[in-house]
């Protein structure tokens with residue numbers, strides 16, 4: 090009897106009596122199964138319906154993987170006569186082999202799949218149906234949010250101030266440095282590029298108007314909205330989505346807490362308050378950036394910049410910028426929360442929803458901005 | 471019997487664990503022998519899960535040493551760590567299945583990673599484990615979110631057993647199983663211990679499991695192990711919590727069930 094601790098191996102011999110004999114040696118544990126698996130499969134395929142005797146006396150160690158491979162080989166070959174058997178196994182090994190026998194049925198690994206063409210058509214159809222459904226659900230969600238919001242106006246005591254202030258800090262205050270810096274840089278870039286081109290027409294002084302209008306009307310609020318969509322919209326989805334995964338949302342519902350009121354409204358309100366503030370700061374810092382470049386590069390001193398600014402840029406530009414902010418805020422917050430509520434099942438879904446939330450929010454913000462631009466152009470404001 | 475350190479699979483000495491000011495373990499000692507099933511009991515929040523996490527290297531001990539298979543996991547190099555990780559399997563309290571994979575893929579993950587099994591062999595192994603823990607073959611294609619609580623436990627156990635480990639950590643394996651399922655589970659564990667020489671570190675509240683499966687019991691209270699030994703030895707210990715635990719209605723019922 091070989092009791093060496095060598096890797097699993099086996100000998101096959103065809104005795105004169107027509108019986109197949111497989112003699113197993115060594116350590117039949119999981120780590121040694123990979124090299125011999127293919128050979129054993131081939132052997133089993135070649136020996137279907139033969140009588141087989143598996144001699145276990147040389148096996149030093151055995152675990153479920155080894156037992157499974159041996160049993161599988163045995164089951165594949167044997168033609169279920171009394172001659173087929175395991176011999177020479179230690180008690181523990183025999184017991185293990187016996188136990189494994191009932192567990193050999195294959196299992197399902199992946200969810201059921203149809204053929205590729207059907208699958209494609211199915212996905213297409215599913216996509217269309219889901220998109221429609223998602224659209225309707227989003228309207229439904231917006232409706233719910235508005236109704237809950239209206240209820241709050243009737244009964245302001247239900248307002249969750251703590252949560253709202255917390256979100257105001259997280260989405261507004263904490264975003265201030267990055268929004269300010271970005272906006273400052275964009276203001277500077279606009280001034281720089283504008284000056285370069287306007288110089289060709291000897292109209293460098295118009296840089297002030299360019300910076301003023303661009304930053305006040307568009308860039309301040311747009312930059313703030315884009316950063317907030319990326320920063321807070323995704324955070325909303327992730328927060329609410331992981332709560333959904335851990336059944337926290339279900340728990341809220343059965344406890345009589347309305348998720349829209351508890352989770353969604355504080356976020357929406359916080360953002361509606363804070364995005365205008367962010368947009369304001371962004372606009373101011375954008376002007377500072379533009380002014381600084383005008384001063385340093387074009388020798389337009391701050392006093393002249395201010396004078397020119399005051400004379401040529403109406404306060405209406407400022408209002409146009411700010412009036413958009415609450416609308417953007419509403420869209421970003423609602424989409425973020427909605428996508429969070431749509432998370433289902435797995436961590437993967439959470440990731441997909443977070444991406445979707447940012448992409449949709451950005452898309453809608455820019456579309457809305459275009460509509461606003463047309464609207465204000467039409468009414469000549 | 472004189473015990474040599476070789477007989478110990480897990481050696482915990484002077485362990486101290488704390489979260490901020492909150493000390494969970496202080497000067498805790500525990501040795502686990504090769505080939506035994508040790509049941510760790512204690513009230514909720516006494517630090518059973520934290521002890522398990524300290525042993526498997528998920529929480530750094532704040533003082534003391536933790537040795538598994540004779541070597542310290544902390545401070546070990548990458549290779550030693552990997553070789554230790556291959557020799558143990560862990561079932562977490564919540565199952566901790568990978569949510570983006572089916573049950574079968576969950577089980578195949580460590581098999582592929584550590585054993586390099588591909589294709590049919592990996593699938594065969596997954597099927598074997600799924601069947602061994604008493605799940606139906608169809609469950610292999612389910613995602614964890616589609617399973618019941620008890621099925622998640624079983625799937626988690628199947629993954630813990632995937633590599634045929636020498637040592638398994640089970641955190642409340644029978645919690646959430648129906649009594650018949652729990653009894654089968656105890657049987658399965660004992661069976662694996664006897665056929666494969668498995669060592670089992672099991673956190674449990676289940677008195678029936680203690681009776682049916684555990685060779686020794688360790689009781690956690692007052693930030694340390696206050697008693698360890700066979701069930702009868704521990705039961706005789708004169709400590710209020712232990713007395714209440716075993717002499718309470720559930721303790722007596724489990725004892726009666728064992729006697730009959």
Ligand SMILES: Nc1ncnc2c1ncn2[C@@H]1O[C@H](COP(=O)(O)OP(=O)(O)OP(=O)(O)O)[C@@H](O)[C@H]1O
Pocket residue numbers: 489492494512513514515516517518519520521563
């Ligand atoms: N990550 C953590 N941060 C802070 N404290 C923690 C952390 N994990 C655990 N604790 C604290 O450590 C103590 C022990 O927790 P542990 O999860 O080990 O309890 P347990 O004995 O497993 O209880 P149960 O039987 O309920 O599972 C508890 O008081 C818990 O509050």
Ligand SMILES: [Mg+2]
Pocket residue numbers: 518519520563641
């Ligand atoms: Mg626990």
